[in-house]
Amino acid sequence: MKTCNKCKSAFEGRRCGECNRVYHASYRLANAAKIKATTAAYYLVNATKMKATATAWYRANPGRKSAHNAAWAKAHPEQAKAASAVWAKTHPDKAIASNAIHRAKEAAPKWLTEAHYDEMLAFYTQAKQLELFDGVPRHVDHIVPLQGDNVCGLHVPWNLQILTADQNISKGNR
Numbered sequence: 001m002k003t004c005n006k007c008k009s010a011f012e013g014r015r016c017g018e019c020n021r022v023y024h025a026s027y028r029l030a031n032a033a034k035i036k037a038t039t040a041a042y043y044l045v046n047a048t049k050m051k052a053t054a055t056a057w058y059r060a061n062p063g064r065k066s067a068h069n070a071a072w073a074k075a076h077p078e079q080a081k082a083a084s085a086v087w088a089k090t091h092p093d094k095a096i097a098s099n100a101i102h103r104a105k106e107a108a109p110k111w112l113t114e115a116h117y118d119e120m121l122a123f124y125t126q127a128k129q130l131e132l133f134d135g136v137p138r139h140v141d142h143i144v145p146l147q148g149d150n151v152c153g154l155h156v157p158w159n160l161q162i163l164t165a166d167q168n169i170s171k172g173n174r
Helices: 017-030 032-045 047-060 062-075 077-090 092-103 114-134 165-171
Strands: 138-142 160-164
Touching (some): 017 032, 047 062, 077 092, 114 160, 160 165
């Protein structure tokens, strides 16, 4: 056991815990630009590895990231709204799919898997790609309407189809 020269507490290693935290905090403040540049360079070289590590952590801790993001968004509402708008502009197919899932929340069964959601996202991605290719607006339509008069469909991959906007609007809720 050693004794810290600054705070006189007992510790094992190079510094006591509190002095170590103070040292690293002051280092990060003094070298913020250097740390940011080094981190960015490392990420460019190891992007695949870092994404895989992050994905594994998200899967192992499913609620922690969403809880952290929700807390941050509540504490920073203007920044969260701006970040959401930027994300929606850079990922229009995912934004449309996400909005559709929220609108169809009651019609999306609890037993849907991640693969089912990926299949549904593929419909929105393909619709956006077709729209960009030929300039004709496309909609992802529910074959059996979610709120029909006689029957209500589900928000599932096998109930989706891609139609032109004109076709979908003329179809109505039939």
